Amino acid sequence: MRKTLQAGLLVIVLSSIVLAATTPDFKLENLGNGVWAAIGTDEGKAGANAGFVVGDDGVLVIDTFEDPGAAKELLDEIRKITPLPIRFVVNTHYHLDHVNGNDVFAAAGASILAQRNVRDWMRTENLKWWGNTIPPAMKARVESLKLPDVVYRDGVDIYLGPRKIEVRSHPGHTGGDSIVYIRDAGVLFCGDLFWNKHIPNLTDATTGTWVKTLDTMLGYGAAKFVPGHGELGTAQEVEAFQSYLEDLRGDIGQAQRSGKTGDALVAAVLPELQSKYGSWGFFKEFAKPDIQQTAEELSGTKRVPAAQQ
Numbered sequence: 001m002r003k004t005l006q007a008g009l010l011v012i013v014l015s016s017i018v019l020a021a022t023t024p025d026f027k028l029e030n031l032g033n034g035v036w037a038a039i040g041t042d043e044g045k046a047g048a049n050a051g052f053v054v055g056d057d058g059v060l061v062i063d064t065f066e067d068p069g070a071a072k073e074l075l076d077e078i079r080k081i082t083p084l085p086i087r088f089v090v091n092t093h094y095h096l097d098h099v100n101g102n103d104v105f106a107a108a109g110a111s112i113l114a115q116r117n118v119r120d121w122m123r124t125e126n127l128k129w130w131g132n133t134i135p136p137a138m139k140a141r142v143e144s145l146k147l148p149d150v151v152y153r154d155g156v157d158i159y160l161g162p163r164k165i166e167v168r169s170h171p172g173h174t175g176g177d178s179i180v181y182i183r184d185a186g187v188l189f190c191g192d193l194f195w196n197k198h199i200p201n202l203t204d205a206t207t208g209t210w211v212k213t214l215d216t217m218l219g220y221g222a223a224k225f226v227p228g229h230g231e232l233g234t235a236q237e238v239e240a241f242q243s244y245l246e247d248l249r250g251d252i253g254q255a256q257r258s259g260k261t262g263d264a265l266v267a268a269v270l271p272e273l274q275s276k277y278g279s280w281g282f283f284k285e286f287a288k289p290d291i292q293q294t295a296e297e298l299s300g301t302k303r304v305p306a307a308q309q
């Protein structure tokens with residue numbers, strides 16, 4: 001099962017490298033009030049979305065991509081918009097595609113902030129995507145990732161001059177996810193707690209708590225939701241993503257109650273998911289492992305990284 005997931009991820013990573021020369025890595029979207037989303041292309045080497053907020057006295061960056069080259073491009077784009085110092089980076093979670101450019105922004109003077117489990121997991125849990133076949137250079141890279149300088153348990157408020165940025169930790173995708181709310185712009189950066197029209201990676205997920213977290217996120221009253229993957233979204237698109245998790249859990253529960261396990265369970269659930277969500281990105285890579293991992297979660301056998309309580 002893990003092999004399938006790793007193969008899927010590797011295909012994404014390798015195709016990124018092949019296509020990097022011809023495909024833009026991300027596109028910048030101006031969300032107003034100095035808030036920008038950097039939407040990664042599925043083919044480019046950004047590997048995920050990021051963003052930044054320009055305040056009166058500095059810049060806060062949200063996530064740093066899967067590739068330091070893409071992070072440098074983002075830094076260059078910020079420099080075209082403002083000469084203000086890059087003061088903070090918030091990592092929404094520990095996954096490599098959101099933290100591998102941390103060193104680029106640290107070198108530019110930023111302090112890196114994250115939920116405390118992110119610091120515990122960044123250099124260890126990110127090795128698992130390759131199984132036993134991680135190239136030595138990648139292993140060295142993961143084991144020297146720039147860790148957060150400042151950690152919190154539940155959240156932190158960050159001030160850019162008079163402007164308040166609200167960072168809050170909510171469980172779901174991993175045991176250390178944060179969202180970043182820019183209230184005066186009506187923008188919620190969701191990290192990988194929201195995948196817009198993309199099937200999520202559930203390797204570290206607890207979908208039961210995730211569904212509730214999505215209700216909390218919808219309660220913030222934001223108008224614009226920046227997902228970890230996919231295009232800028234609306235509340236309706238967050239609800240559609242929540243429905244994916246609920247359908248997954250419901251269909252698997254039904255199959256389990258009729259005694260199905262393993263391949264028979266996957267075969268029972270996959271067509272239903274395909275009919276509703278087959279057009280979403282990453283369906284081929286993640287739908288089957290999502291079923292297997294959520295079946296483990298529902299039967300109480302799923303292993304997720306141990307979190308500080």
Ligand SMILES: [Zn+2]
Pocket residue numbers: 093095173192201228
């Ligand atoms: Zn992730």
